[in-house]
Amino acid sequence: MQMNASYTSLVALGDSFTEGMSDDLPDGSYRGWADLLAARLAARTPGFRYANLAVRGKLIQQILDEQVDLAAGMGADVITLVGGLNDALRPRCDIDLVCARLEEAAARLAPNCKQLVLMRSPARRGPVAGRMLPRMERLFSFIDELGERHGAVVVDLFGAEVLGDPRVWADDRLHLNAEGHRRVAEAVWQALGRAAESPWSDPLPPAAAQAWYARRSADLRFARVHLLPWIGRRLTGRSSGDGLKPKRPELLPFEV
Template identity: 75%
Template sequence: MQMNADYTSFVAVGDSFTEGMSDLLPDGTYRGWADLLAARLAARTPGFRYANLAVRGKLIGQIVAEQTGPAAAMRADVVTLVGGLNDTLRPRCDMGRVKGLLDEAAERLAPSCRRLVLMRSPGRNGPVMDRFRPRMEELFAHVDTVAARHGALVVDLYGSGALGDPRLWDADRLHLTAEGHRRVAEAVWQTLGLPAREDWRAPLPPAAVPGWTARRAGDLRFARRHLGPWIGRRLTGRSSGDDLPPKRPELLPYEPPPGS
């Protein structure tokens, strides 16, 4: 792929991962890898435009219904599509339907942009995520198939051992920290053919392993503050993104937010 490519616009499509949770800014909003990538692309190209249609909690069917049409209409140079992982975390998941919808999303978006970028999302190492890994890996295998079918690029975040390190994940064990998002932005940057600034796959320095008591206390805090409410939303059919608008619904010139 051509290095030093110029991109004039970027639209991000997806769920909480693309919205930027849990890369929290001082004003209480989320930044995330897509904002970081937009900032870097904007620094190269005057008048660079950016939209982020992602909303936390969205399933792939909602992404297709609510985001792909507006994204395709924007005719951006770069479109990133990340979705389906929330579906795999549901107790009941029709993987055939999920894979079909992912293909439908790519079919809508690929003709509308210069570069469609798909991702094999990162997964945190740990017993909770291990339960869902077979579904995740089935989804990621299909991501490769969809990319080949539509000429899309794939960022293999799941294949990076570093991004599975629990230290790059927030206390909810579902969303990356600021450092994790920074690494994802670098990974997408490189996949777009732009010159590497660092090795985003580099492992973190060794750290002391917490004792059994500290680990159990952490597990209890996680269950009380995050896992319990998450299960409650699943049982009642609610989502963390209900009634929330996209973070950046229009393709407008990018200006970094205060405190970013």
């Protein structure tokens, strides 16, 4: 990577993580780390262009089919590719097939940009992440290999303890909140060779003890509002992203 490279455009690919859930804006839309990163690059680069092709719920095959060739044809300086964890959440996931699809995507994207960025995705610490750990370790090890083969930057978000802290996650326990997205934007900013503006991996202050009743109430609300609908979609073969279009489908100037 050219540490002092000048980047004039960014295309972001992936699922809900890159779309920006759940970094809520007042109008009900989502911002997210990719928008934050684009804004910082645009503030220093007149005419900076940005596209975000990510759509919540997408599996790696869908990202490959719907986003990769479109992104490769845009000729952006920086392309970010994050995907595979939606697949890993499914009980019948073939993690080797997920890795093969990531390989195909990286092979198409790397020759068509100045810098490809891959990530070891963050995960909220808890029983779900624990059950997925063998798959995640296989996936992240492969992403490291991809980075070496294709000259990609690999941003290790999973290894940052603070991004496992429940306080940087939204109520649905699947998506980062505004503070989590801010830290991811800073991590990618630094990985692109930019001067640090904040210590993104520093831990949060110690958390105050929470009463048993408050913890159980939060668990029940999570199950009712988020977990049961998620299970319902899995059982019926539906996705939260069905029918949705990317929020920034074209590589256009980004207004700061």
